Amino acid sequence: MSDTRTPGRLFRMWDNDIAYSFRKSPLAIVSGVVALVIVLAAVFAPLIAPTNPYDPSGLNLMDGFTPPMAPNAFTGNSFVLGADNQGRDVLSTILYGARISLFVGFSAVLFAMVLGIVAGLVAGYRGGWVDAVLMRIADVQLSFPSILIALLIFGVARGFIPPSQRETMAIWVLIVAIGLSDWVQFARVVRGATMVEKSKEYVQAARVIGVSPARILLRHVLPNVMGPVLVIGTIGLALAIIAEATLSFLGVGVPPTQPSLGTLIRIGQQYLFSGEWWILLFPALTLLALALAVNLLGDWLRDALNPRLR
Amino acid sequence: MLAFIIRRVVQSAIVMLVVALVAFALFRYVGDPINSMVGQETSLADREALRTRLGLNDPFVIQFGRFVGNALQGNFGISYRLQQPVMELILQRLPATLELALVSGLAAFILGVSAGVYTALNRRGVIPSAIMAASLIGVSLPTFLIGILLIWLFAVELQWLPSFGRGDTVTLPGGWVTGFLTSSGRQSLILPAITLGLFQMTLIMRLVRAEMLEVLRTDYIKFARARGLPNRTVHFGHALKNTLVPVITITGLQLGAIIAFAIITETVFQWPGVGALFINSVRAVDVPVMAAYLVLIALIFVIINLIVDLLYYAVDPRLRVERSAARH
Amino acid sequence: MAEPLLSVRNLVVEFPTRRGVLRALDGVSFDIAPGEVLGMVGESGAGKSITGAAIIGLIEPPGRIAGGEVYLAGKRIDNLPPDAMRAIRGKRIGMVFQDPLTSLNPLYTVARQLVETIRTHLDLSEKEARAHAIGLLDRVGIPAAARRIDDYPHHFSGGMRQRVVIALALAAEPELVIADEPTTALDVSVQSQIIDVLKEICAERGASVMLITHDMGVIAETADRVAVLYAGRMAEIGPVRDVILNASHPYTRGLMGSIPTLQQDNDRLVQIPGTMPRLNAIPTGCAFNPRCEHSFEKCRVHAPHLIDVAPHHAAACWLAEEET
Numbered sequence: 026m027s028d029t030r031t032p033g034r035l036f037r038m039w040d041n042d043i044a045y046s047f048r049k050s051p052l053a054i055v056s057g058v059v060a061l062v063i064v065l066a067a068v069f070a071p072l073i074a075p076t077n078p079y080d081p082s083g084l085n086l087m088d089g090f091t092p093p094m095a096p097n098a099f100t101g102n103s104f105v106l107g108a109d110n111q112g113r114d115v116l117s118t119i120l121y122g123a124r125i126s127l128f129v130g131f132s133a134v135l136f137a138m139v140l141g142i143v144a145g146l147v148a149g150y151r152g153g154w155v156d157a158v159l160m161r162i163a164d165v166q167l168s169f170p171s172i173l174i175a176l177l178i179f180g181v182a183r184g185f186i187p188p189s190q191r192e193t194m195a196i197w198v199l200i201v202a203i204g205l206s207d208w209v210q211f212a213r214v215v216r217g218a219t220m221v222e223k224s225k226e227y228v229q230a231a232r233v234i235g236v237s238p239a240r241i242l243l244r245h246v247l248p249n250v251m252g253p254v255l256v257i258g259t260i261g262l263a264l265a266i267i268a269e270a271t272l273s274f275l276g277v278g279v280p281p282t283q284p285s286l287g288t289l290i291r292i293g294q295q296y297l298f299s300g301e302w303w304i305l306l307f308p309a310l311t312l313l314a315l316a317l318a319v320n321l322l323g324d325w326l327r328d329a330l331n332p333r334l335r
Numbered sequence: 336m337l338a339f340i341i342r343r344v345v346q347s348a349i350v351m352l353v354v355a356l357v358a359f360a361l362f363r364y365v366g367d368p369i370n371s372m373v374g375q376e377t378s379l380a381d382r383e384a385l386r387t388r389l390g391l392n393d394p395f396v397i398q399f400g401r402f403v404g405n406a407l408q409g410n411f412g413i414s415y416r417l418q419q420p421v422m423e424l425i426l427q428r429l430p431a432t433l434e435l436a437l438v439s440g441l442a443a444f445i446l447g448v449s450a451g452v453y454t455a456l457n458r459r460g461v462i463p464s465a466i467m468a469a470s471l472i473g474v475s476l477p478t479f480l481i482g483i484l485l486i487w488l489f490a491v492e493l494q495w496l497p498s499f500g501r502g503d504t505v506t507l508p509g510g511w512v513t514g515f516l517t518s519s520g521r522q523s524l525i526l527p528a529i530t531l532g533l534f535q536m537t538l539i540m541r542l543v544r545a546e547m548l549e550v551l552r553t554d555y556i557k558f559a560r561a562r563g564l565p566n567r568t569v570h571f572g573h574a575l576k577n578t579l580v581p582v583i584t585i586t587g588l589q590l591g592a593i594i595a596f597a598i599i600t601e602t603v604f605q606w607p608g609v610g611a612l613f614i615n616s617v618r619a620v621d622v623p624v625m626a627a628y629l630v631l632i633a634l635i636f637v638i639i640n641l642i643v644d645l646l647y648y649a650v651d652p653r654l655r656v657e658r659s660a661a662r663h
Numbered sequence: 664m665a666e667p668l669l670s671v672r673n674l675v676v677e678f679p680t681r682r683g684v685l686r687a688l689d690g691v692s693f694d695i696a697p698g699e700v701l702g703m704v705g706e707s708g709a710g711k712s713i714t715g716a717a718i719i720g721l722i723e724p725p726g727r728i729a730g731g732e733v734y735l736a737g738k739r740i741d742n743l744p745p746d747a748m749r750a751i752r753g754k755r756i757g758m759v760f761q762d763p764l765t766s767l768n769p770l771y772t773v774a775r776q777l778v779e780t781i782r783t784h785l786d787l788s789e790k791e792a793r794a795h796a797i798g799l800l801d802r803v804g805i806p807a808a809a810r811r812i813d814d815y816p817h818h819f820s821g822g823m824r825q826r827v828v829i830a831l832a833l834a835a836e837p838e839l840v841i842a843d844e845p846t847t848a849l850d851v852s853v854q855s856q857i858i859d860v861l862k863e864i865c866a867e868r869g870a871s872v873m874l875i876t877h878d879m880g881v882i883a884e885t886a887d888r889v890a891v892l893y894a895g896r897m898a899e900i901g902p903v904r905d906v907i908l909n910a911s912h913p914y915t916r917g918l919m920g921s922i923p924t925l926q927q928d929n930d931r932l933v934q935i936p937g938t939m940p941r942l943n944a945i946p947t948g949c950a951f952n953p954r955c956e957h958s959f960e961k962c963r964v965h966a967p968h969l970i971d972v973a974p975h976h977a978a979a980c981w982l983a984e985e986e987t
Contacts, residue, residue, distance in 0.1 A: 181625075270477055297483070309483065554765035563751070
């Protein structure tokens with residue numbers, strides 16, 4: 026049983042298979058490119074956006090409702106994707122909005138991942154009542170939709186935060202709320218793998234000679250679950266982005282001063298009936314492309330790591 | 336059988352008690368209830384007197400007991416925002432949500448199972464591939480975007496269907512306000528029901544397909560074919576029933592999810608239901624309504640879970656002998 | 664030999680995969696006479712089960728019959744339309760699978776599964792079918808059949824379930840029964856009982872049996888003739904006694920050497936070195952040549968055909984040609 030001592034070679038084989046399956050899947054390549062473009066555009070938004078939509082001095086209310094690719098009747102300004110109700114360039118608001126959506130999404134998944142991995146390792150390794158309590162919580166939480174959990178956590182947190190700080194704290198509350206609603210999947214997978222690994226002889230041997238549990242868990246258990254954790258994380262990222270957009274759309278997410286894609290869609294929806302379609306359409310398409318691409322990547326990753334499930 | 340039911344009911348009661356504890360903690364410790372009742376000018380002494388009169392200085396257990404006692408009688412206090420009894424607010428809006436959830440849940444189940452079986456039996460071909468591709472998009476689409484898309488298409492462009500509200504309603508004896516009995520009520524229901532049901536439908540479809548493909552590979556299906564049974568019997572007599580056993584559990588939970596997702600749909604379509612009430616309460620930090628909603632949703636989930644367990648028990652003969660709690 | 668009940672000619676079964684086509688069966692031919700028990704042996708992956716599945720028309724797609732013919736009582740059946748083939752399955756060819764624990768639908772009573780099979784093939788009323796079913800269960804040795812028929816499969820033990828499976832396979836009195844490793848999944852203590860039940864009932868109804876197994880002991884006790892498969896090809900076929908006592912193919916000799924017997928003067932079991940090649944790496948020439956201690960130049964170039972070594976006894980080995 027030398028396989029536990031050669032993660033390097035195993036990882037390379039695994040990596041090559043992944044690379045092979047990526048090259049063979051056009052859908053994965055397209056999704057990967059789309060996701061990469063949106064992420065890069067969001068990260069470098071301040072460099073590539075035509076205007077800074079949050080800089081009030083750069084705004085002209087007269088530019089409001091300028092259609093795409095057509096000069097404004099009063100100011101003569103022209104915008105690639107049009108301008109919104111306040112005269113902000115829609116392309117720029119999308120770039121900055123995607124930045125916030127992705128920041129919240131990544132942070133929430135990271136939070137959920139760390140929380141889930143720690144809970145899973147502890148539950149799986151300690152067993153007993155710690156395990157029982159954690160898994161009961163997980164069971165109960167899993168039977169409720171995560172969006173409801175996030176809403177409740179968000180509502181409760183708002184109750185504790187004084188009204189004057191609600192705006193500034195909103196984004197962090199949102200991250201915690203989405204993260205807390207999403208840790209269960211990670212915890213379950215890690216717990217299962219931990220229990221399997223714990224019963225193996227080398228772990229028993231390591232315990233006997235006094236290797237610390239933390240070292241066993243980090244060196245031997247964690248590498249074994251990185252595959253599934255990555256899959257859950259990728260699909261979780263798509264879910265987190267959608268959750269953030271949904272909460273912001275419902276008006277309980279990020280404050281209007283820092284609009285995410287969901288907020289932009291919420292604003293755009295008000296102009297659906299009056300014909301200013303571009304305010305809604307472009308942010309909606311961006312969100313759709315982002316969510317779909319990340320979701321497809323996650324799907325592909327799951328198939329690539331576990332071909333039997335196809 | 337009786338022992339099984341009693342055990343499940345006791346478990347459900349425990350879950351409800353825990354949820355009530357959370358709701359009570361929410362109710363009691365989020366913000367200061369006194370602040371929401373009295374003005375800024377009220378003196379500290381007056382506040383303390385009010386506090387004692389309301390029992391807020393009693394020991395925790397007594398306060399919790401009082402909360403549970405009140406909740407059992409349907410008394411969740413007064414909404415901070417609307418200054419009306421919470422239970423009254425919820426009961427006014429419950430029929431709208433339940434009718435919406437019922438219609439979309441039924442549609443999602445029937446269409447989801449049919450499409451799942453169809454795509455499992457016809458793995459190759461243009462139509463099954465198209466359905467699978469569409470379902471992938473369906474799973475990735477945020478609910479609110481589906482709603483907006485439907486409004487844009489059917490209400491703005493084609494102008495076939497209304498985009499908000501319930502249309503005309505009829506009040507039935509017993510106070511149930513229904514939209515089923517008027518044509519504008521039924522028309523108003525269509526778009527929200529599709530929005531709410533689409534995600535669940537794709538989910539059920541993909542689940543049924545995966546489960547059915549799994550079942551079709553089993554030995555007893557091969558043996559059924561080897562016995563010369565007609566395809567129809569093999570597929571619908573043997574494979575479908577075995578497929579539905581695990582599907583029932585998840586579908587039951589999805590029904591609960593539908594009621595939760597109604598929050599989003601009701602916001603998009605300005606549907607006057609409980610979800611819209613809840614979201615407005617979250618925005619306004621209207622704690623009594625939030626607490627009551629939490630208890631209500633938990634109650635619905637627990638009831639659905641109980642029904643699913645009993646159904647499961649009825650469908651799978653193996654559970655009647657082996658330990659029924661071994662499901663997890 | 665009288666006119667064969669089943670005749671398989673040059674059967675080829677292929678499985679297209681992403682990395683090329685795998686040939687699971689390569690030109691297999693054999694006959695089964697009415698009332699005869701043909702044993703089919705070989706290692707896992709040699710193509711025994713695929714042969715059974717091909718005869719009954721149940722090869723899992725994307726696998727397919729790529730060549731050859733199958734005749735049942737003189738009539739070709741491998742190219743029948745699906746409905747005509749379905750009418751043969753269960754009615755004229757019955758099949759018993761390996762694992763009785765998974766062969767029965769857990770959600771239906773034994774009665775329901777028997778009655779639906781009987782009524783698919785025989786024109787009987789519900790009541791008559793049920794009476795017939797009880798008779799069958801009784802015949803395969805289920806005690807208190809009339810009462811137990813309404814039980815679910817999980818109420819039966821493994822051996823009892825395999826009896827139910829045999830009853831199901833024989834429900835419409837087929838002329839041929841394909842038994843695919845019928846005892847492998849069972850306790851050793853009930854294996855011979857199941858084989859006896861199967862053999863007795865088939866003998867009493869004049870049904871032929873194709874008994875797929877990797878257990879030479881079962882073959883020696885049960886079969887009239889034996890066919891040895893290796894890497895999808897027929898290695899040797901002939902009367903059981905002949906093949907056991909005068910095996911001509913080195914592979915068969917190796918298989919025989921692995922049966923423990925009381926008379927053996929040395930207490931060492933002979934083992935064939937190496938393993939059977941995978942389907943994507945079958946060597947040119949004789950598939951067995953890399954493992955064969957007698958192989959010579961011709962074996963590495965040309966695949967041997969079946970050569971008669973005695974009446975009704977043939978082996979696919981160039982050594983056999985040398986001798987005759």
